[in-house]
Amino acid sequence: GAVVSQHPSRVICKSGTSVKIECRSLDFQATTMFWYRQxxxxxxxxxxxxxxxxxxxxxxxxxxDKFLINHxxxxxxxxxxxxxxxxxxxxxxxxxxxxxxxxxxxxxxxGTRLTVT
Amino acid sequence: GQNIDQPTEMTATEGAIVQINCTYQTxxxxxxxxYQQHAGEAPTFLSYxxxxxxxxxxxxxxxxxxxxxxxYLLLKELQMKDSASYLCAVMxxxxxxxxxxxxxxxxxx
Numbered sequence: 001g002a003v004v005s006q007h008p009s010r011v012i013c014k015s016g017t018s019v020k021i022e023c024r025s026l027d028f029q030a031t032t033m034f035w036y037r038q039x040x041x042x043x044x045x046x047x048x049x050x051x052x053x054x055x056x057x058x059x060x061x062x063x064x065d066k067f068l069i070n071h072x073x074x075x076x077x078x079x080x081x082x083x084x085x086x087x088x089x090x091x092x093x094x095x096x097x098x099x100x101x102x103x104x105x106x107x108x109x110x111g112t113r114l115t116v117t
Numbered sequence: 118g119q120n121i122d123q124p125t126e127m128t129a130t131e132g133a134i135v136q137i138n139c140t141y142q143t144x145x146x147x148x149x150x151x152y153q154q155h156a157g158e159a160p161t162f163l164s165y166x167x168x169x170x171x172x173x174x175x176x177x178x179x180x181x182x183x184x185x186x187x188x189y190l191l192l193k194e195l196q197m198k199d200s201a202s203y204l205c206a207v208m209x210x211x212x213x214x215x216x217x218x219x220x221x222x223x224x225x226x
Contacts, residue, residue, distance in 0.1 A: 006159075043218040044160070044204070093159045102212035103148045103167065108159035 002028050002098035006109025013084055013116055021079045021112045023094030029074035030096035034106065035067075038091045050077040084116045119143045121217035123205050128223045129195055137190045137203050137220045145210020151179050151190045152204040154219065160204055163190070192222075200224045 003026040013019050023033055033050040048069055049057040056069035068080040081088055093111040097104040122140045129135040141149070148167040152160035166172055166181035166188060178191040190203055202219040209215055 043216045045216075046214070091157075095159075103165070103208055105150060105162040105165055106214070107162065111157075111159040113157070 002096075002107040004094065004096055004107045004109040006094050006112055008112055009110055010113045011115070013114070015085055015116055016083055018080055018082045019084055019114060021081075021092055021094070021114075023077045023079070023096075023109050025075045025096050025098075025107075028096075028098045030077075030098075031074060033071060033077040033094055033096045035069065035077075035079050036093045036095065038093060038111075044093065047079075050079075052077075081114065084114070086116045089114055089116045119207075119209060119215045121205055121207060121215055123203075123217045123220045125218070126221045126223065128225060129192075131195055131197060131224055131226050133195050134191065134193050135195060135222065137192070137205075137222065139188045139190070139205035139217060141186050141188075141205070141207045141215070141217075143207050143209045143215055146183060147208040147210065147212055149179075149181055149188050150206045150208070150214070151177075151188075152206065153201050154204055155201045163203075195224050197224050197226070 005024045007022045031052045035047045036044045037047050038044050046059050047062045050069045050071040052071045058064045071077040091111050091113050095106040095108045120142045150165050151163040154160040164179040166179050171180045176193045181188045202221045204219045205217040206214045
């Protein structure tokens with residue numbers, strides 16, 4: 001089945017630094033990838049939709065200058081949390097659809113737990 | 118507004134059957150997904166319903182009634198490894214996924 005690889009799985013960084021998270025589709029091409037954030041005991045929150053070869057689409061309330069998204073190829077999207085602060089500590093998960101249909105199920109990466117000290 | 122409701126937590130016994138309900142109000146409907154999420158891990162796809170009725174897949178079944186805005190996930194022969202959160206998500210008319218907060222299922226021996 002479709003596999004989405006996300007790296008790193010855990011990262012601890014100091015306040016003010018930047019962190020890059022990679023998301024790769026290993027056995028399929030993904031023109032669109034999705035970045036979610038999940039706080040403890042809460043639902044997944046869509047942050048942005050990453051589009052290969054074009055700018056990402058950000059959800060309302062998500063700062064595009066703080067959460068930089070680059071979708072450089074059909075198999076790789078990156079999320080960079082710039083100037084991280086403790087309130088950015090969260091579980092970040094990427095996903096992609098295996099298939100061209102809009103209602104194809106999402107396949108998720110294993111997530112990145114970010115802790116900002 | 119758009120809304121997905123599912124119970125926050127449920128408890129069941131190993132070997133038993135449990136039904137997790139999900140009700141929704143969304144702008145249009147293009148299908149309903151169920152995902153399983155173990156603590157600290159990403160969600161994994163369980164099922165997709167777009168037509169009314171029951172879809173069976175091994176120990177797990179999912180039911181949909183579009184007229185009632187209602188779905189349930191049925192888990193049979195519960196195993197300890199089924200302890201996880203179960204997320205209901207509806208795809209609206211714009212093919213955007215609306216996520217429920219998840220139901221934490223606790224399995225007791």
